[in-house]
Amino acid sequence: MHPIPWRAYALLAASTSLVGSYVGLSKLLVLAFPVFLLAGLRFGFAAVLMLSWLKKPAHEAPLDARSRWLLFLESFLGNFLFSICMLFGLRQSSAVVAGVILAGIPAAVALLSWVFLRERLSGRVLAGIACAVGGIALVAGGKQGGAETTPLGALLLVAAVFCEGCYVVIGKKLTAGLGPKRISALINLWGLVLVAPLAIWQALSFDFGAPRMLDWALLGYYSATASVITVWLWMAGLKGLPAAKAGVFMVFLPISTALVGLLLGETLSVQQALAYGLALLGVLLATWPARPSAR
DSSP: OOOOOHHHHHHHHHHHHHHHHHHHHHHHHHHHSOHHHHHHHHHHHHHHHTGGGGSOOTTSOOOOHHHHHHHHHHHIIIIIIHHHHHHHHHHTSOHHHHHHHHTTHHHHHHHHHHHHSOOOOOHHHHHHHHHHHHHHHHHHHTOOOSSOOOHHHHHHHHHHHHHHHHHHHHHHHHTTTSOHHHHHHHHHHHHHHHHHHHHHHHHTTOOTTSSOHHHHHHHHHHHIIIIIIHHHHHHHHHTTSOHHHHHGGGGHHHHHHHHHHHHTTOOOOHHHHHHHHHHHHHHHHHHSOOOOOOO
């Protein structure tokens, strides 16, 4: 029996749990800041925090054309487009529908890893993905009401799901030659370059005295977690696992989003608790070590 990569599992679970926490708080941030300015401030603050991570370690080879292209795609799809689609989608959808759609991330990762990485998907990994998706879909579908969801809002969240799937698959290729810190810093820098023109455009007409101190504190948390901590945790955990198996840990994203809701005063029903248990069962199915085959 192969040793269980507990460290990789813990890093992935911590990463997606933090992502879920700032997704839950993003509903507050988009009320205080325009979307493009919010994204630009996030990348700008994170760039300052990760300035020392840009330096090439002695043991890493210089970046070739393929690595540069992958870094750009990783940032364009996983940072820039994911952030824009998610933030605009959250403005036009209810938390219930957002939870259902975001629950499709593990399935999107499995599909993309099968298509682009040629990874074989075992029956247990497929069952784990089904449990993860089904559990969160059940909990979201069991709750009615909330803000109205427009077709455009739902479409933007679906786009965010596939952007995140691409982020996992491309990240798997990048970790073969680059360290987690340098990947985090480089893709954040690309994100800043991509969003800067739109952020400056919105900044020219924005009243920077309008946000409260709490809004700025949430922005600092969002910047540190979204661009620095979660990316490093994810890349460090992804290095030793197949992308499809790592994608199952995306189930912690909507779970932690729900926990943030509880802290903000929402309630959790018995049906919802059972559904989250089903989602966690999916993680166990996908990650529990298989028995050695008999000769």
